[in-house]
Amino acid sequence: MTLPLRLFALLAAVYLGHSQAAPYLPTSADSVVAQLPYRVADPVDRDLLALRRLQANPPSDWPSAARLAQRYLDRARKNGDPRYLSYAEVVLAPWLQRPTPPTAAWLLRASLRQSRHDFAGAVDDLRRVLQQEPRNAQAWLTRATLLQVQADYRGARQSCERLAGLGQALSLTVCLAQVDSLEGRPVAAYRSLQPLLQSVPEHDPQRPWLESVAGEIAERAGQMAQAESHYRRALARDRDDSYTLAALADLLLDQRRPAEVVALLSAATTADALLLRLVLAKARLQQPDYPRLRDELAARYAANQQRGDATHLREEARFALDILQQPAQALRLAERNWQMQREPWDARILAAARAAVAK
Amino acid sequence: MSRAWFWLWLALCCGSTHAHKPSDAYLALSVHGAEITAEWQIHLRDLDLVLGLDNNGDGRITWGELQARQPDIADYALGRLQLAAGDLRCPANNPAHLVDQRSDGGYAVLRFNALCPRRVETLQVDYRLLFDLDPQHKGLLKLIHPTGITTHVFSADQPRQPLSLAQPSTWHTLVEYIGEGIWHIGTGYDHLLFLLSLLLPVVLLRTAGDWQGATAWRPVLRDAVTIVTAFTVAHSLTLTLAALGTLSLPSRWVESAIAASVILAALNNLYPLLGERRWLAAFGFGLIHGFGFAGALAEIGLPQSQFLLGLAAFNIGVELGQLSITLALLPVAWWLRHSHWYRRGVLVPGSFAISVLAAVWLVERAFDVALW
Numbered sequence: 001m002t003l004p005l006r007l008f009a010l011l012a013a014v015y016l017g018h019s020q021a022a023p024y025l026p027t028s029a030d031s032v033v034a035q036l037p038y039r040v041a042d043p044v045d046r047d048l049l050a051l052r053r054l055q056a057n058p059p060s061d062w063p064s065a066a067r068l069a070q071r072y073l074d075r076a077r078k079n080g081d082p083r084y085l086s087y088a089e090v091v092l093a094p095w096l097q098r099p100t101p102p103t104a105a106w107l108l109r110a111s112l113r114q115s116r117h118d119f120a121g122a123v124d125d126l127r128r129v130l131q132q133e134p135r136n137a138q139a140w141l142t143r144a145t146l147l148q149v150q151a152d153y154r155g156a157r158q159s160c161e162r163l164a165g166l167g168q169a170l171s172l173t174v175c176l177a178q179v180d181s182l183e184g185r186p187v188a189a190y191r192s193l194q195p196l197l198q199s200v201p202e203h204d205p206q207r208p209w210l211e212s213v214a215g216e217i218a219e220r221a222g223q224m225a226q227a228e229s230h231y232r233r234a235l236a237r238d239r240d241d242s243y244t245l246a247a248l249a250d251l252l253l254d255q256r257r258p259a260e261v262v263a264l265l266s267a268a269t270t271a272d273a274l275l276l277r278l279v280l281a282k283a284r285l286q287q288p289d290y291p292r293l294r295d296e297l298a299a300r301y302a303a304n305q306q307r308g309d310a311t312h313l314r315e316e317a318r319f320a321l322d323i324l325q326q327p328a329q330a331l332r333l334a335e336r337n338w339q340m341q342r343e344p345w346d347a348r349i350l351a352a353a354r355a356a357v358a359k
Numbered sequence: 360m361s362r363a364w365f366w367l368w369l370a371l372c373c374g375s376t377h378a379h380k381p382s383d384a385y386l387a388l389s390v391h392g393a394e395i396t397a398e399w400q401i402h403l404r405d406l407d408l409v410l411g412l413d414n415n416g417d418g419r420i421t422w423g424e425l426q427a428r429q430p431d432i433a434d435y436a437l438g439r440l441q442l443a444a445g446d447l448r449c450p451a452n453n454p455a456h457l458v459d460q461r462s463d464g465g466y467a468v469l470r471f472n473a474l475c476p477r478r479v480e481t482l483q484v485d486y487r488l489l490f491d492l493d494p495q496h497k498g499l500l501k502l503i504h505p506t507g508i509t510t511h512v513f514s515a516d517q518p519r520q521p522l523s524l525a526q527p528s529t530w531h532t533l534v535e536y537i538g539e540g541i542w543h544i545g546t547g548y549d550h551l552l553f554l555l556s557l558l559l560p561v562v563l564l565r566t567a568g569d570w571q572g573a574t575a576w577r578p579v580l581r582d583a584v585t586i587v588t589a590f591t592v593a594h595s596l597t598l599t600l601a602a603l604g605t606l607s608l609p610s611r612w613v614e615s616a617i618a619a620s621v622i623l624a625a626l627n628n629l630y631p632l633l634g635e636r637r638w639l640a641a642f643g644f645g646l647i648h649g650f651g652f653a654g655a656l657a658e659i660g661l662p663q664s665q666f667l668l669g670l671a672a673f674n675i676g677v678e679l680g681q682l683s684i685t686l687a688l689l690p691v692a693w694w695l696r697h698s699h700w701y702r703r704g705v706l707v708p709g710s711f712a713i714s715v716l717a718a719v720w721l722v723e724r725a726f727d728v729a730l731w
Contacts, residue, residue: 022459023398023400023457023458023459023468023470024457024458024459025457025458026422026458028422029421029422029423029426030421030422030423031421031422032419032420032421032422033403033420033421033422033425033458033460033465034403034404034407034419034420034464034465035418035419035464035465036403036404036407036413036418036419036420037404082380082381082382082495083381083382083404083493083495085495086381086382086492086493086494086495086496087492087493089494089495090491090492090493090494093494296462299462300380300462303380303383306499306510306512307381307383307497307499307512308497308512308514309381
């Protein structure tokens, strides 16, 4: 082989482009090379570990499989770790391939698909559930949420109304309030939540969800102070709720309070969505670690693009518009995002990108 | 395209905070001719899921725990990756294990080589790591070859993909094979010594039992040109015929015959065995040397689509190398032709030494032994 070509191959092999640090040989047998995401002291983790050993021998009875899948989904939602969604998928797969799968399997997969932003697929699974169990409140509520994301407000309202007579007064009221707020009646929607906010006890497990939704509706009604206090109350009960954290961060950013965003999110660099808000805040404040965090976020988005992952296009569009100042790129991303979801924020970023390109 | 490059450029710098990413593995394959050099990075969480690496259950994997399972890791991973040049399998071997730390945690790094039965033009990759436990796992492959780098994604939906290596440009193939030709004549000592033996006496005249420096340069030049041209024409002919597959001879025989030709050419300077028309010897033995070049070229391999170009370029390279050596040698020989030292020191003992060396080669090649 000629030397220049050999050199090229060597250099090319060295420049892998994937690595951020070079592979190395640890010097001591005790040096830690990986941290696993479970804590032995945590009972839920221990349970998961035991259940995970069943991966090799998947549960042969549906109740165990359902429990394991639900645990995985909860864990995925709690810490935003997509691997758990895949593990749930593997547990559910053999049950869904049977000629008559258990109805709950469809429901679990709908939840999984929702987490993956496969809204159309989730609606399809819910249709199957509701064919078997027309009185499944969870399914109707989830369906209402999914249709709202797709901006099918009429369908969402119909799904909400099916909750009537199922003993789900709280869910019915909240569901309808959400649709109302999206259809241009946020003040009335917020008012309709007041009785609930007063009657539902503080320790009720649904209270944080109620506060979070109330915050969103208050924001749409222009009542920012109220919205903020709702978000903060929701977070007081559940510090790790990344959805509410993101909503509060967006509100603070809109009100030009980036320092509070930094205080809120400084520890939360795991979820990409939260890192975006943190980077936006640090950009406004011109903090010294802003470039490093910005580059890290860009690397994560690049990794998404590399693996063909299209679930974070809204955030990527915001990043392109507000941080990178690339309106054309932002518009492309926003338009692709719009094909998949049509929540108010999706409309907002699309409009902002269009305006920026038109300048 | 520019968009992708922009993201990639930004991806060069990263912090070390852990992040929750989906399961990705990074496979870099560097293909050169028929050899593949590979580096595969697999997240330790994923390997722990499959193999259970955390021996003491403390939620951390140490280097010691990882080392204990390295054979299993290699078996598991290499058992789920198949590389083939077209439909000929390229078996993987020599696995080496390291570790890498990325923004989302620790990765096991598996380095290995794969040797294909022939030069790779389309690399058939069958990737099935982890799909049975994580259907969202993606294998991010980076294919590196002399004319470029391409990236490919392997998923449960697309585990098997043919990757065609970019067609090298005409210029690139030309340069590559001319280079190979020059290299092979430059390191082909048997060919060089054969030519040297024939050319050394070109500047001399054989008088009764002795050598004398030639007086006129034209006959010398004509002589040299004739010998070199005869050699060139002969080996080009057989190189082409052998490369095209029209003629073939067993390589052991060819190599031994080449060694024998060097002996004869060298001894001819001591006793006139071949007669005055050394160019005939150059031609005759040149035919055999051509088979030797063909063998070397077969080891490199010629691209199917640019076969004739590569062959011609290789031949040109051999001629260029040969020509430059001849052009370097002749003036020196001419200048030294009258010196006693040239006639008595270089020619006679030198030729003798060459013939001894060639005899050693002959024995080694004919009997497949190593004498030193």
